[in-house]
Amino acid sequence: METEKGIALIGVPLDENSSYMRGAAAGARAGIEAVWCESANLWTETGHDLSRALQNAGPVDFAGAESPGARMERVARSARAVGESGALPIFVGGDHSITYPLVRGLREAVGEFDILHFDAHPDCYDLFDGNPASHASPFARIMExxxxxxLVSVGIRTATGHQRxxxxxxxxxxxxxxHRASWPALSFARPVYVSFDLDVLDPAHAPGVAHHEPGGLTTRQALDIIQAINAPMVGADVVELNPARDRDGVTAMTAAKIIRELAGMMLDGMGLAGVKKAG
Structure with missing residues (x-):
């Protein structure tokens, strides 16, 4: 993983804490490759040309990290390093368990921030299948x-009594x-980290995830929420892309669209010099 100032796209190919099925580790590569797919371009809807600002910094290096705990510590260390470098990171998973070490590492580098969490599930179990590091538990660890x-979790539509x-x-x-029809407009007083689980989207829009939960957001609704973020962004993750469940690469291209628009909002928040924006 190598970073310069700008926006660093970093793969985190881990899915060992997935509960239902594996496969999200392959989503890191698939999602990042889709960003540069020739069927699209690197301009955002808000008018930013990302060709200069967005760099593929490569995946987290897990060489020598032989235990699950060591791999999670490597994720935290990578987040801290990119935060200290002055770059703005977008991490591409991988399952949602990576968010806890990412947030821990980035918090050490940049200080306090709020989290805007997109998901069908709250992911706040104390334990899931006896695993405190499960992809169903990252936000319990973060809040504890x-x-x-x-922490604002958007798109929730399946929650147990324990999670409530x-x-x-x-x-x-x-x-x-x-309660979608009566959602308030979101406003943040601190910088924001966005954690985007692709299963927040209705399966009609994102079939390439492990957990299909009908009744979700459309891609357009999710983009509208992202584009309304009113505070500078310190980083983001896009997780749970499972290429083995995808259809014709639709979910990978959706992940790429989300990544590009998150990057555009980062540029709006930071006002980076030398980044081209259309009128």
Whole structure:
């Protein structure tokens, strides 16, 4: 992984904490390759040309990290390093368990921030199948350790009684799909980290995920929320792309679209010099 100032796209090919099926590790490469697919271009909807600002920094190096704990520590170290470099990171997973070490490492480098979390699931189990590092548990670890100021989870549409208790205990805000018509406009007082689980989208829009949960956001609705973020962004992750479940690369291209628009919002927040934007 090599980074310069700008926006660094970093693969995190881990899925060993997935509960239902493996395959998201391959999503890191598939999602990043789709960003540069010749069927699209590197301009954002908001008018940014990403060809100079966005760089493929390569995957996290797991050489010598022989245990799950060592690999998660390597993820945290990578996040801290890119934060200290002055680059803005977009991490591409991989399953959602990577978000906890990413947030931990980035918090050490850049200070306090809020999290905007897109997901069908709250991912706040205390334990899932006895695993505290499960992809169903990252936000429990984040909130228990005070790693963010505010956590807003958008698109929730399946939650157990335990997760509802966790929401109250941990102080998490949910915007549930059943209340979509009355969602308030979001406003953040601190910088924002976005964690985007692709299963927040309805399976009609993103079939290439392990967990198909009908009744989700459209791609357009998700983009509208991203483009309305009112605070500078410190980083993001896009997770749970499973190429083995995808159809004609639709979900990979959707992930690439989300990545590009997140990058555009990062540029808006930072006002980076030398980055071309259309009128």
């Amino acid at each position: 350790q005070g790693l963010c100021g505010r 208790e966790q929401r109250e205990r941990l102080g998490i805000e949910w915007l549930e799909m059943r």
